[in-house]
Amino acid sequence: MAAAGRWWAVVLAVAVLLWPGRVVANTEGDALYSLRQSLIDTNNVLQSWDSTLVNPCTWFHVTCNSDNSVIRVDLGNAQLSGVLVPQLGQLKNLQYLRLNNNSLVGPIPVALTNISTLQVLDLSSNNLSGPVSSNGSFSLFTPISFNNNPNLCGPVTTKPCPGDPPFSPPPPFNPPSPPTQSTGASGPGAIAGGVAAGAALVFAVPAIAFAMWRRRKPEEHFFDVPAEEDPEVHLGQLKKFSLRELQVATDTFSNKHILGRGGFGKVYKGRLADGSLVAVKRLKEERTPGGELQFQTEVEMISMAVHRNLLRLRGFCMTPTERLLVYPYMANGSVASRLRERQASEPPLKWETRRRIALGSARGLSYLHDHCDPKIIHRDVKAANILLDEEFEAVVGDFGLAKLMDYKDTHVTTAVRGTIGHIAPEYLSTGKSSEKTDVFGYGIMLLELITGQRAFDLARLANDDDVMLLDWVKGLLKEKKVEMLVDPDLQNAYEEIEVENLIQVALLCTQGSPLERPKMSEVVRMLEGDGLAERWDEWQKVEVVRQEAESAPLRNDWIVDSTYNLRAVELSGPR
Template sequence: MSGQIPKSLTDITTLQVLFANNPLLCGPGTTKPCPGDPPFSPPPPYNPPTPPTQSAGASSTGAIAGGVAAGAALVFAVPAIAFAMWRRRKPEEHFFDVPAEEDPEVHLGQLKKFSLRELQVASDNFNNKNILGRGGFGKVYKGRLADGTLVAVKRLKEERTPGGELQFQTEVEMISMAVHRNLLRLRGFCMTPTERLLVYPYMANGSVASRLRERQPSEPPLDWDTRRRIALGSARGLSYLHDHCDPKIIHRDVKAANILLDEDFEAVVGDFGLAKLMDYKDTHVTTAVRGTIGHIAPEYLSTGKSSEKTDVFGYGITLLELITGQRAFDLARLANDDDVMLLDWVKGLLKEKKVEMLVDPDLQSNYEETEVESLIQVALLCTQGSPVERPKMSEVVRMLEGDGLAERWEEWQKVEVVRQEAELAPLRNDWIVDSTYNLRAVELSGPR
């Protein structure tokens, strides 16, 4: 092959080797120009590409595989890490796993959970000058919330037990459901690993006990009409606890000190929130005896079994407190050779037909004698030795309203006459009246 190479063929790579090694060719792609063409520099010799070695291919393949594996690991690792972080943070969303001081404001219905700091500020760090009272469950402090509302803060002194937080919360929620005009409404609570506190509305007129025995000289005594309203209102409150709460609530410490007075001197039963809850299927609760000497029913003291009828007994003693103005248990009565137990003292005076000596001197004869007799009759029916023979609180309410007291009292007197004759026949000369025996039929007129 010889002659001038056409320009169109010089761009074909596969022909460039043939053109470069043929001395008979001229023109572009060769080592010499054709006749008449200007001289030109020859093109660089053609070097065909070296085929890739086996080791280089393997390295490239490994790099690709490594990248794919790393990407897959990242795809699975990101969700796993996110899930682990979510699980770790989840317990912080549970309300009771957070320390009380850091809790946000939480309401359970109308029940508020206060922070400990909030109640410390309200009570001036539980200053002794703000103490309203002391009891077996703890101290009660007067407090003022940030909005100016006055409250009573009960600081419980219970022993802490594992799992007690859940039980406390459950009881608090159950107690908050007991809403009645004659029951002290629970406003809120506070719970920390070391503190249990209950928050109630502040009662400016204090308790029945304080008004009967600890009033200031400038404060007038409770008049008879107010005492009758207190008797009926507290009976209605206890009846609600027994018959309208599910599960029913047994108070176990009914006394004048636990009946508070609102601004209108209406009775408000307090401290029922500290009673044990009783399931509606049960007839009693066996537990440590709680109560106040003079108010504790004999069967509760001897067996530790409380029931609605133990509350009825305590209520009967409270009626005697309202009538007499005296304490249920008072060693000072020994100075006059009287019984230290109010119930025994009352029975002794009734036996001697000295009814007028039972009435609180602060009343100064400003009372209806027949109404006093009726209240005494209800009190004696409530404090019978046998719990079975005591009326229910709902029956007490009806009797105080004038329904059925005369019939119940007459029936009780007939039974007592027969019973006392049978019991006292061999011991007629040694008969002693005390709270462990039923009183002989008392000669009181029925309601008029």
């Protein structure tokens, strides 16, 4: 009997190991581990990719859905080399694959085209070679997904492969030869013939030109046609809407559907024909030559920024007179509206929710700075631009609408964009923005989360308080009145140590010198409990020295506030 029992135990163990569910669960992990084995990883970016784990959902740079299925692999700028493997085609629920700016070589596996869920693909800036399929999911992608791979070829790359016929240009237009006049033609007859030929030519030229344009149209990724003929065009999974479609959705941009107004234009609530709710941003901008190309480029760049804490661009509309962006509708509005404009029936944001908003928005901004190429500087980080999804997760909106940063660390602009109270002092005084400009705005947004107050509020003058939120907070901290900082709506339902930690992060982010502010990636780590104490101790030592210097004679009292490095006249000028 004992022997029989052991035999059944062995059978049961083998059955468990070979159970189909386990095999399926490990398929995606095996596929990604195959990729790891084919890559040279000098920086140990893939160190966490352990084949002994049940599934890859705990690996860095891999994101899974609630069913533990891989939906995202993000390995851009990871300094990887090697080749891609066909096993990637086994990631049947993959939506996002980013391997740009590495040193990958060899062909692109055709198996990737079989992933029907793939929405975003970025293989640009590698050394990949060979033909690129235009079938399956790849039929939705444009050359931007494969840019800077000089040895790739195929229709989607706009470069024909060796041995293939060149891509056919539209046939040249050869106007018909004018009719030869007979020597015996009468004067009136020649005039009549000339008039008839001229009229025919007037009608023929536009018709032939239109036919040529129609033949070229499939090669274009952006174009304008009359609304009644406007087809659905995709850039990846980005839809081009017709103007009429958005007019119908918003009741011709009715004022009753306005969700908000900002520096870039108005935002309207709309309902599409399929019943889904959207937010339509109607941009206001001066029309300049080449503006269409710039808009197309910005749309492409914004669409490539895909992250849990970034507002996803769903589509766009471009006509000679309109520029519109279409986003998913956020039913819970913005952090600002929840803090200061909530309805009586809406509960205030709980402290735990505010902490998650702080971390989520930091992760979104960190992605814009460190994982987008070129990096995207927001330039107007504030509570009004942090939206809340159905689960009250933070979603950073309005990014990419200011000029995109190039590969340099800073960029000088002719106009300061932003909201008073949120603008970093060096940006206001010089017009020079950088990722540290966003860090300052983020710090002010943290103070909004903690206090519930506006960054700039003249109403505080009634109590002889500072109009700038940062100066008001510093004043109360100097008087050791931390409890007066916290939003009364919380009704003391918060952890004091967590409030103090968040205030510390906010003050580190709003230091006068941009060089002393942390990067957003460092902010994320501090919010996750890594390195805040050390950074705060360093800041306090420097702050003691600074305050001693400021208390020395011959210094003006007004210098000690957050605008100490600005002339007073600069704060009263136009924004």
